[in-house]
Amino acid sequence: MGTRNYRRKTSHSEHGPGDGGRTGSWRVERPVLNTSLCIPCKRNAEACFMCWLFCPEVVISRTIPPAIDLEYCKGCGICAEECPTKAITMVDEADFTDEDKDKE
Amino acid sequence: MRDHKKLKAFELTDEKDFIEIRWHGRGGQGAITAAKIVASAAFVSGYLGVVMAPTFGTERRGAPVMTSLKISRRKIYDLSPIEKPDIIVVLDHLLLAEADVTCGLKPGGIIVLNTPKAFESYNFKDYRLATADITAISVEAGLPHGMVNAGIIGTLARATNLLGMDILIQGIEEEFRTRNPEKNSLAAKIAFERTVARG
Amino acid sequence: MHIIENGNVAAALGVLLCRVNVIAAYPITPQTPLTERLSEYVESGEMQAEYIPVESEHSALAVCIAASSAGARTFTATSANGLLYMHEQVQWAAGARLPIVMCVVNRAVGAPWNVWNDQQDSISQRDTGWIQMYCSDHQQIIDAVIKAYWLAEKVSIPIMVCYDGYILSHTYMPFDVPDQEKVDAFLSPFRPDYALNPDQPANLNTVTLPDVRMDVRGELAHGYMEIRYLLQEEMRTSLTVAAEAEKRFADIFGRGGDPYIEPYLCADAQYIAVGLGSLTYQLRVSVDVLRKEGIKVGVMGVRFYRPFPDEALAEALKGKKGVIVFEKALSYGYEGALVSDLKSALYDHLAGTGVMPMVQNIILGIGGRDIRTEDLTQALRAAAKSRVSRQPVWIGLKL
Numbered sequence: 010m011g012t013r014n015y016r017r018k019t020s021h022s023e024h025g026p027g028d029g030g031r032t033g034s035w036r037v038e039r040p041v042l043n044t045s046l047c048i049p050c051k052r053n054a055e056a057c058f059m060c061w062l063f064c065p066e067v068v069i070s071r072t073i074p075p076a077i078d079l080e081y082c083k084g085c086g087i088c089a090e091e092c093p094t095k096a097i098t099m100v101d102e103a104d105f106t107d108e109d110k111d112k113e
Numbered sequence: 114m115r116d117h118k119k120l121k122a123f124e125l126t127d128e129k130d131f132i133e134i135r136w137h138g139r140g141g142q143g144a145i146t147a148a149k150i151v152a153s154a155a156f157v158s159g160y161l162g163v164v165m166a167p168t169f170g171t172e173r174r175g176a177p178v179m180t181s182l183k184i185s186r187r188k189i190y191d192l193s194p195i196e197k198p199d200i201i202v203v204l205d206h207l208l209l210a211e212a213d214v215t216c217g218l219k220p221g222g223i224i225v226l227n228t229p230k231a232f233e234s235y236n237f238k239d240y241r242l243a244t245a246d247i248t249a250i251s252v253e254a255g256l257p258h259g260m261v262n263a264g265i266i267g268t269l270a271r272a273t274n275l276l277g278m279d280i281l282i283q284g285i286e287e288e289f290r291t292r293n294p295e296k297n298s299l300a301a302k303i304a305f306e307r308t309v310a311r312g
Numbered sequence: 313m314h315i316i317e318n319g320n321v322a323a324a325l326g327v328l329l330c331r332v333n334v335i336a337a338y339p340i341t342p343q344t345p346l347t348e349r350l351s352e353y354v355e356s357g358e359m360q361a362e363y364i365p366v367e368s369e370h371s372a373l374a375v376c377i378a379a380s381s382a383g384a385r386t387f388t389a390t391s392a393n394g395l396l397y398m399h400e401q402v403q404w405a406a407g408a409r410l411p412i413v414m415c416v417v418n419r420a421v422g423a424p425w426n427v428w429n430d431q432q433d434s435i436s437q438r439d440t441g442w443i444q445m446y447c448s449d450h451q452q453i454i455d456a457v458i459k460a461y462w463l464a465e466k467v468s469i470p471i472m473v474c475y476d477g478y479i480l481s482h483t484y485m486p487f488d489v490p491d492q493e494k495v496d497a498f499l500s501p502f503r504p505d506y507a508l509n510p511d512q513p514a515n516l517n518t519v520t521l522p523d524v525r526m527d528v529r530g531e532l533a534h535g536y537m538e539i540r541y542l543l544q545e546e547m548r549t550s551l552t553v554a555a556e557a558e559k560r561f562a563d564i565f566g567r568g569g570d571p572y573i574e575p576y577l578c579a580d581a582q583y584i585a586v587g588l589g590s591l592t593y594q595l596r597v598s599v600d601v602l603r604k605e606g607i608k609v610g611v612m613g614v615r616f617y618r619p620f621p622d623e624a625l626a627e628a629l630k631g632k633k634g635v636i637v638f639e640k641a642l643s644y645g646y647e648g649a650l651v652s653d654l655k656s657a658l659y660d661h662l663a664g665t666g667v668m669p670m671v672q673n674i675i676l677g678i679g680g681r682d683i684r685t686e687d688l689t690q691a692l693r694a695a696a697k698s699r700v701s702r703q704p705v706w707i708g709l710k711l
Contacts, residue, residue, distance in 0.1 A: 012524055012534045018468060018542050019409050020520040021506065024513055025528040149484055153316050156486050163316060165484040190593040191685050192479050 024067060032066070036084030038099035040077055046096035049073045060088035060097060130186040131162075132275065133195045137214045138204035141174040143262030147202075148182045150266060150284040154276045155184045157284075162189035177212045184275075198222060202269055204247075204261055206230065215240065225269045227261055232309040243272030243310035247300070250307060254300035256293060263289065263297035267304030278305060314488050319480035320346035322450040322487055323389070323415045323473070326457025328359050329495040330413075333384035333502075336364040336375035340394040341427045342477035343417040347389055369394040373401035373412070380410040381516060383507025385461065388412065391477060392419035392433045399437070406441030406543060408517050411464035411471075411502070413457065414442075418589070418640075419477040420679040428680020429477040431588060435617075435641035435649050437472065441543050443550060444617040446588040447475040448574070450487040452615075455561065455568075458490070462499050463557045467550040469543070474617075476590045478680070490565055498564050547619045554616060572621030574613035577603065578628060581610030583696040584669075586625075586654060587638040588614050591676075591683065595638065598689035607696050620653050626661030629654075632669040636695040638688075639704075640677040647673050647704045673704040681708045 044050040048057035050073060061071045068078040069088060077088075089097040134151070138144030145167050152165045162185030168178060181195040197217045206228035208214055215224065220239045227247035228235075235242055247264035254264070263285045270278050278301075285301055286294040317325075323346050327335070335354070337347040353359035362379075366372045369390050376386040390398060395416055405412050416434045420426040434444060445460060447453045453475050460471040475481065506514065520536045527533040534542070554571045562568035576596050578584055585595045592613035602609045612628060614621070629635050635658075639648030646652065651673040662668045672695050677683045691707050694700055 010532060012532050012538050015531065015533055015538075017506075017534070018539065018546070019407075020517045020534070020536075020539055022515045022518060022533075023528050024515070030526075149316070152484055156314070156316055161486070163484075163486055165316075166479075167482055189485070191597045192483055192590060193594060193683060193685055196684070 031080060032083045033078075033080045036079075036082060036102055038084045038086060039079065039102055039105065040082065040084070040086070040088050040097045041100050042074060042077065043096045043098070044074050046094045047074055047092075048094060048096075049075070050096075057093065059091045059093060063087050063091040132184045132200070133198045134182040134184070134200040134202060134269075135195045135198040135214075136180045136182065136202045136204070137208050137212060138178055138262075139174075139208070140176045140178050142178075142204050143260070144178060144202075144204055145180050146288060147204075147262035147266055148180045150263075150281065150288050151269065151276065152182055152184075153287075154280045154284045157280055158276055160184050160186060162187050164189045164192055166192055166194060168194065177208055179212075200225065200269070200273060200275075202265060203227065204265055223272055225265065225272050227265055227268070232311070241272075241310070243268055243308050245304045245308045247304055250303045251300045254303055255296040256300055260297075260300075264300035264304040267301035267306075268308045270301075271305045271308040272310050278302075313491075314486050316484050316486050317450070318345070318482050318484050319447075319450050319453050319475055320417070320482070321349055322453040323457055323475070324349035324353070325489050326454040327387050327413075328353055329454075329490065329492060330385065330387075330458060330461045330499060331496075331501070332359075332361055332387045332461075334362045334364065334376065334379035334386045335388065336366050336372045336379070336386070337388045337390065338366055338369045338372050338394060340369070340391045342419060342429075342481045343389045343391045343394070343415065345481070346415060346417065350387075369398040370401055373398045373405060373414075376412045376414075377401060377405050377408060377410055380405075380412050380504075381408070381508050383502065383504050385465075385502040386410075386412050387414070389415035389417065391417045392421050392427075395433045395437060396421060399440075402437055402440045402442065404517070405470045407539065409468040409543070411461070411468055411504075413460045413464055413471050413473060415453075415457070416472045416474045417477045417481045418474055426679040427477075429479050430640040430678045430680065431474070431476075432641040432678075434472055434474045438618060438649060441469070441547065443467075443469055443471040443547070443554075443619065445471060445473050446613075446615055446617060447473065447480065448590050448593045448613055450480065450485050451567075453480065454487060454489065455565070458495055458499065459554075459557050459561055461502075462560070463550065463554055465502055465504075466553050466557070467546055468504075469547060469550060474589065479590045488567075494564050498561060551616070551619050551621060570615075570624070572614070572616045572624045573628060574615055575628060576611045576613075578610035578612055580608060582608045582633040583610075583636065583692070584629060584632050584634075585609065585611040585636045585638055585692055586614060586629075586650070587611070588617060588640075588650060591638055591640065594683065594685055595688055595692070597685050598692050601689050602693060602696070605693075607693065609692055609696055614650065617650070617653075620657065622653075622657035622660060625654060626657050629658065629669055630662050630665070631667040634670045634672065634695060634699070636672045636674060636692060638674045638676060638691075640675075642675055642704065648675060651704070670699055672699060672701070674707055675704045676707045683708065 061069045068082045070076045136144040152163045156163045164183045167180040200223045202225040226244045245268045247261040285298045289297040354363040380386045420430045456473045464471045524535045558571035595611040637651040642648045
């Protein structure tokens with residue numbers, strides 16, 4: 010099956026999970042959020058959201074607490090780098106059990 | 114000193130349906146504008162083929178410039194510069210010494226010259242000459258010194274009978290509608306009257 | 313209404329009549345008066361458009377690409393080194409399938425620096441995926457701009473409207489400026505399939521892999537190769553759409569002709585001169601002279617260079633004794649690009665049929681070298697006698 014009937018003539022991609030495939034499996038380190046340091050969590054108010062703003066894969070939600078979609082998170086670590094209170098740490102994927110992984 | 118009658122006016126007839134006029138001036142003097150006015154007047158008068166091609170590139174104020182004007186009963190396909198003009202129009206008499214303005218002018222061709230010098234001081238063998246002191250006439254008409262491009266059209270009209278003076282005057286007033294239209298057309302009218310021509 | 317103006321004004325009036333939304337351009341001789349005129353239309357309010365001044369030609373086309381992606385009808389214009397500076401974005405606009413119209417006011421490219429006319433600039437952009445139209449007079453310029461928008465938007469391919477610098481851009485001649493109502497009847501507002509929209513965000517032309525991929529909706533989307541194949545396929549079919557444009561234009565404006573080629577006295581001619589742009593009109597004068605001498609010559613103007621009208625040209629030239637291709641550009645190390653393309657078309661369509669004409673190439677007018685009609689006549693006369701040379705023959709050369 011080819012792309013003859015595809016509705017575009019150009020390279021056109023829409024945002025949304027999965028445009029680049031299931032990229033969560035690419036991860037070497039996983040971002041883990043400490044809600045006691047996270048600004049919106051502490052204040053229980055819409056604030057900061059630097060992780061949401063900087064995530065290049067748009068897998069962090071603008072919610073309290075921010076949720077990270079591990080199905081597509083590639084583990085780039087930009088959120089941890091940008092978080093002003095160091096509420097996100099990158100943890101080796103090997104530290105998570107298969108059970109943890111199934112829960113993702 | 115007026116001697117129009119002796120000038121054999123250059124008339125377009127069916128035999129002569131293609132006229133080439135080369136304009137010589139200095140950058141900033143308005144030769145292109147003058148040629149454009151004549152071009153438009155020719156088109157309004159029913160000549161389907163009108164092409165005005167300036168020489169291209171490095172026009173600078175004061176440097177000699179020229180422009181080609183071709184007028185024909187039919188569409189003109191050749192846009193190359195005129196090599197053998199029927200008429201040359203010279204906006205500054207000093208150009209006679211500075212540039213080869215008569216280059217290629219056909220025998221019997223007409224020279225339309227703005228000059229303060231007397232008609233008699235020139236001797237162009239093989240050519241017919243028409244002169245007027247457009248520079249002085251233009252000042253007399255109320256224009257700033259050196260604005261000669263409307264005036265010269267009056268002399269061209271007188272010398273060649275190429276186009277109706279009324280159409281040319283209309284064209285001048287239209288072109289200069291925001292810059293002294295009446296003074297410009299007056300300069301052309303005076304120049305028409307004072308043109309000296311023989312040949 | 314007929315007016316007498318120069319070729320740049322003819323182009324500007326075409327853009328005005330097409331109700332272009334966004335203009336971005338950087339001035340370069342001999343294109344400058346065109347963009348100046350457009351900026352005046354915008355300044356005076358005569359034209360409801362955004363005029364975006366930019367710092368380079370590369371940026372000019374980048375602005376047009378962005379504006380066109382957002383659904384605006386866009387225009388730019390350039391010449392020579394400006395076009396070369398744009399080159400990366402020129403390719404981009406075609407791959408992105410944006411219906412931008414650009415006037416290329418043909419001028420020689422440096423080095424050495426030269427502001428006068430030849431056609432090396434646009435010819436060097438032959439393989440970028442843009443449609444190229446060439447004009448021979450001011451009527452063709454204004455009409456081509458109007459047709460170009462219709463065609464470009466129909467096939468989603470950008471178009472260069474090429475006309476000779478100075479010879480057309482700065483020369484005054486009469487031409488008809490069509491009524492706005494007629495142009496509106498010919499050309500509807502630009503409505504692209506997709507325009508950038510915050511409510512429907514999309515990534516356009518990001519890294520596109522060698523192979524096809526599943527998109528976010530689970531549909532199989534093109535890889536790079538499919539997208540490029542479609543550009544080629546639709547470039548070829550745009551010849552048919554160009555014919556439709558020409559017919560539609562003729563119906564509304566009452567003028568037009570063959571969309572791809574413009575023959576003059578070709579039917580019974582034994583030798584045919586071929587070229588692009590104003591040169592082919594000048595050659596008509598030589599043809600008239602030679603016809604009076606009893607030499608059966610004609611001239612063929614090529615109005616579309618890309619897509620190349622190979623079939624129409626082969627059909628028109630079959631059975632002729634000779635074809636003489638006059639060019640103001642060349643592919644260094646071989647010959648003129650047009651003559652190579654033409655020979656390829658003749659081989660494709662006529663090989664083995666016994667009606668293949670002999671082909672010669674003449675290079676002239678490079679860097680604005682005067683093209684004297686007498687020289688054209690002489691070159692054509694000589695070429696009609698016998699093949700002058702296997703190599704391109706340069707005329708006007710003073711070496």
